[in-house]
Amino acid sequence: MSSGRGHATAAVLIEALPYIRRFWGKTVVVKYGGNAMTDPGLAERFAEDIVLLHSVGIRPVVVHGGGPQIGALMEQLGKKPEFRDGLRVTDAETLDIARMVLVGKVNRDIVSAINVHDPLAVGLSGEDAGLIVAEMQDPALGFVGDVREVNPAIVERLLAENLIPVVSTIGTDLAGQAYNINADTVAGELAGALRAEKVVYLSNVPGLLRDIDDPRSLITEITASEARTLIEKGTVSGGMIPKVQACLAALDRGVPSAHLLDGRIPHVLLLELFTDAGVGTMVIADRNDQDQVGR
Numbered sequence: 001m002s003s004g005r006g007h008a009t010a011a012v013l014i015e016a017l018p019y020i021r022r023f024w025g026k027t028v029v030v031k032y033g034g035n036a037m038t039d040p041g042l043a044e045r046f047a048e049d050i051v052l053l054h055s056v057g058i059r060p061v062v063v064h065g066g067g068p069q070i071g072a073l074m075e076q077l078g079k080k081p082e083f084r085d086g087l088r089v090t091d092a093e094t095l096d097i098a099r100m101v102l103v104g105k106v107n108r109d110i111v112s113a114i115n116v117h118d119p120l121a122v123g124l125s126g127e128d129a130g131l132i133v134a135e136m137q138d139p140a141l142g143f144v145g146d147v148r149e150v151n152p153a154i155v156e157r158l159l160a161e162n163l164i165p166v167v168s169t170i171g172t173d174l175a176g177q178a179y180n181i182n183a184d185t186v187a188g189e190l191a192g193a194l195r196a197e198k199v200v201y202l203s204n205v206p207g208l209l210r211d212i213d214d215p216r217s218l219i220t221e222i223t224a225s226e227a228r229t230l231i232e233k234g235t236v237s238g239g240m241i242p243k244v245q246a247c248l249a250a251l252d253r254g255v256p257s258a259h260l261l262d263g264r265i266p267h268v269l270l271l272e273l274f275t276d277a278g279v280g281t282m283v284i285a286d287r288n289d290q291d292q293v294g295r
Helices: 003-023 040-055 067-076 092-115 153-160 183-193 224-233 240-252 268-274
Strands: 027-032 059-064 121-125 132-136 144-150 164-168 170-172 178-181 198-203 221-223 257-262 281-284
Touching: 003 268, 027 040, 027 183, 040 059, 040 092, 040 164, 040 268, 059 092, 059 153, 059 183, 067 092, 092 121, 092 164, 092 170, 092 178, 121 153, 132 178, 132 183, 144 183, 153 164, 178 183, 183 198, 183 240, 198 240, 198 268, 221 224, 224 240, 224 281, 240 257, 240 281, 257 268
Parallel strands: 027 059, 027 198, 059 164, 121 164, 132 170, 144 178, 198 257, 221 281
Antiparallel strands: 132 144, 170 178, 257 281
């Protein structure tokens, strides 16, 4: 190794050390989706990042969706997806497909990718041990659910055993009926129930942009009230609205910070958590509610 490269490596480690100390023993919920999930190379990097977080004493919890994979299987089976206001109408057959994809395919793929490095990951559905109690969101959407309650005991037990929970977002109501639930929403609610230090959302955009057409307009840090104002003004729109609302819900439940990151960047989790500048958008509680939260 050359002297210059060695100095650069040492500088990276020195920069990361205070963050490793600060977050040791803390729970970080990561919502995994977008290109990071469908690109094999990025999926491998993601698994490496999760194992590294665990190795330095952080307690990661992975929450995942699988919308593109559900759509792909529906197409293979000759079933045409139907959407209302951007939400998938989920009849009984579509629900069965969603359960097969989320629980039987995507969840197992993530668990396997992590366990290649260290046998730590355990796959869960929101149906397991009453983790996610759901309720119907809108009868017109069918079996699409909202989170009514989170019972995090099973996740806490796995964390206590030094394992990495990987959660697919199928929940059930009190009668046992299953529902497909938005993974962004579940991540925020679960982070609050676990009293997590952070909740991190990986998607296909750099973070919150003041101008959706200009990546240079990235907002690196924003308060909850400022984020709500951007939604009201229409600056935040489309698929970013549920992500920002999930961030705000997590903050309302006591999570100190929420992060919106571009999952297309290799090792983006490490860059955000362990470097001074960070690479995405950090959403924090209003400054009159808590002291400013550092990255």
